[in-house]
Amino acid sequence: MVSPGEEFYRTYTAAQVKAVVAALSERAEFPYELTYLGGGSRLWHNGETVSNSDNTPVLGDMDTLLTRYAEELLALAPASWSVRIVDLGPGTTRPVRGLLRRLLDRSRLEGYRAIDISAELLALARENLVAEFPERAEGFDLRRGDFTGSDLAQVLSAADPHRDDLGPARFVVLAGGTLYNFADPGRVLRHVGEAMREGDVLLLTLRIDTGVDRPPFMDRVSVGGPYKPQQLAGLDLLGIDRSWYVPETGYDPERSEVFVRVRFSEPVAVNVTMDGRQRTISFRAGDTVVVWRYLYVDRSALVDQLTRSGFAVRLLEQGESGQVVLVAATLAERTRTD
Ligand SMILES: C[S@@+](CC[C@H](N)C(=O)[O-])C[C@H]1O[C@@H](n2cnc3c(N)ncnc32)[C@H](O)[C@@H]1O
Incomplete structure (x- = not known):
């Protein structure tokens, strides 16, 4: 018989301890998202460490695709509108900083909001943003919470009143394959879709199965x-x-x-x-x-899933490794909320 030490109870809230017990006893799983808290977060400080496989080209695509297609993404927002980035699970913020820079250069950035389950990663995100955008990062809004539940409303709500003729359009970023770590990605997509409104764009970066x-x-x-x-x-x-x-x-x-x-x-x-x-x-x-x-699904299964979850795919680009894609999707007509 083993008992968790103090660090376990220091790392997790009572609700998270319950979630661990439920996941272990009901489906023999440790909830992966909770490994970003506490000690697990330290592994992100120097980038990702893989035990014994070389993933460098894939990780490179994950980090650069949003920046490489920044112009195409901007073209999806109404031309005169400003853009707010809403980052779901920002991690180190590495993939999103190039896109933020492009928006700033074009005077199109209205703001940056992020929600992450891990206080440690939020601190790292803040540090990285301050280092890169010393003049703007103070106004960036970083919150702790679980975007798969009611906490999402802290950063994204269909009823957000702050919109006029100049936007903002919200770019909702779910980068780095985070979506496909969930046991039910379709549920997460529908939940995010319900908080989006016309003019918003969902941006995903994911590794897919290309058959090679x-x-x-x-x-x-x-x-x-x-x-x-x-x-x-x-x-x-x-x-x-x-x-x-x-x-x-x-x-x-x-x-x-x-x-x-x-x-x-x-x-x-x-x-x-x-x-x-x-x-x-x-x-x-x-x-x-x-x-x-x-x-681990192919391109057509990815598009099917987005369609079934109420989205219309507007852009799908492959990275240099051939295995990572950037997807931009907007709400399909029938699920628009405003
Ligand atoms: C795979 S990393 C991706 C980080 C970053 N987006 C990137 O592309 O490098 C997943 C991030 O999402 C956060 N995360 C995972 N599940 C979450 C949830 N349910 N609610 C909020 N944040 C979550 C983790 O703490 C981590 O920062």
């Missing part, structure tokens, strides 16, 4: 990795020793998802204090816990 350069673990589960240290950070916080399990990386054809999970080599019981009471979650040898998932 497919990860080798798609055919056979790879025992031992590749994985990123962040993906094990949640289990570390729970006090689950890395010698008690073996990481596995693979592909689930039914869900079209790549995953990292751990397989316990011995029985493990975790004793978590929740609402002042002890709650034990037990695993047997051979049981698995998912620590990361990523929907």
Whole structure:
């Protein structure tokens, strides 16, 4: 029997502790978004660290696509309107800073708002924005919250009253593949769509399946990795020793998802204090816990999903690696809210 140390309870709110217990006991998963809090966030300070695979071209595309297509994106907003960036999960802000610079250069930036679940990443985002935009960053509005729930209204609401003949149009950015880490990306898309209004543009950067350069673990589960240290950070916080399990990386054809999970080599019981009471979650040898998932679909499935979620795709560009796409989408006619 193992109990999480103080750091676990310092890192997570009571509601987040409950979410961890529910995810572990109901679907044998550690909620990946919570690994951006506390120790897991430290891995973002020097960029992403991958244990044993070379992802450099893909990461390069993730960082540059929004800037490379800035003019095409601006053309999607009414010509005289200013633009507000609403960044959902800004992380380091690396991918969005070039776009912000372009908007500033053209005197089209009305403002920048961001929401992130991690206080640590928000501090890093603030630091990076201040360093790059010392004259403007003070006015940037960074909030802590979960954009998959009611906190989204802090930064994006269909009823936002501050709009006149000069806009703003809001560019809602969900970059770096964040959308496809959720178990139900369609639900997240519909939730974001409900907070958008005519003139707003959703911007996604995602890695997709192009049929070439497919990860080798798609055919056979790879025992031992590749994985990123962040993906094990949640289990570390729970006090689950890395010698008690073996990481596995693979592909689930039914869900079209790549995953990292751990397989316990011995029985493990975790004793978590929740609402002042002890709650034990037990695993047997051979049981698995998912620590990361990523929907890995091709271009047409991506477009289908956006269409089913109430969006019309306006632009879809591929990065130099061929594996990352930038998608710009607006609300489809029938779901417009104003
Ligand atoms: C994959 S990183 C992407 C960061 C950045 N957009 C980029 O492209 O480099 C995901 C970011 O979203 C944040 N995040 C994940 N789930 C979230 C949620 N439900 N609500 C708010 N922020 C979330 C994480 O803390 C992290 O900063």
